[in-house]
Amino acid sequence: MTAYALGNLRPPAVPHDEVLSYMERIQATLDPYGGRFLVHGAPAREVREGTWDAALVIIGFPSLDHARDWYDSDAYQELIPLRTRHMAGDILLIDGVAPGYDPAATAAALRTARP
Template sequence: MTAYAIAHLRTPSAHPDVLEYMERVQATMDPFQGRFLVHGPEVDVREGEWPGTVVVIEFPDMDHVVGWYESAAYQDILPLRTGHVPGAAVLVEGVSPGHSAAGLAAALRAAGS
């Protein structure tokens, strides 16, 4: 099942270390078949607060995204970003084909009874 690395970058900057990170990150993703789906656009906030921007990277599955994040190549460049751009990062699995919110609600209702 497809999995994603999602980062909420609160105060993006063009610090030289961050630019180096950006120049090197794709090479760390390639062995794990990672590809950018969203990469730092302006966000249109409709509910709540969302300072900064978002990055979404798609991988074939959780093994690939975890392998990428924990790889020596990525861990080597990660401080270039985290030292200058505060934020949060999560690794998350996508939904299966045919997923529906109503179906999930029904399963949760059934589990609660």
């Protein structure tokens, strides 16, 4: 099942050279794990609910195991400080939904499971 690495990043107005180096080198760490950028820091064009003041990053992987292996890899661990020394943020790994996912079926199961 497809999985994702999500980044909720708060970059400075002017990126530090180490952050630029991180950006230049990250794809090489993703390639062995089938990772590819789906969203890379684009500003939110329309905030429809709530507030948003961060840069969103979404990276897709073939599975959660691939995402974990990438994040835990020596190559990526070496890069992390280049970003974290200069940019606050939150990173999470999460499963996507299976093909054919039906939210109505999930709602029905939740209704059935209620006390």
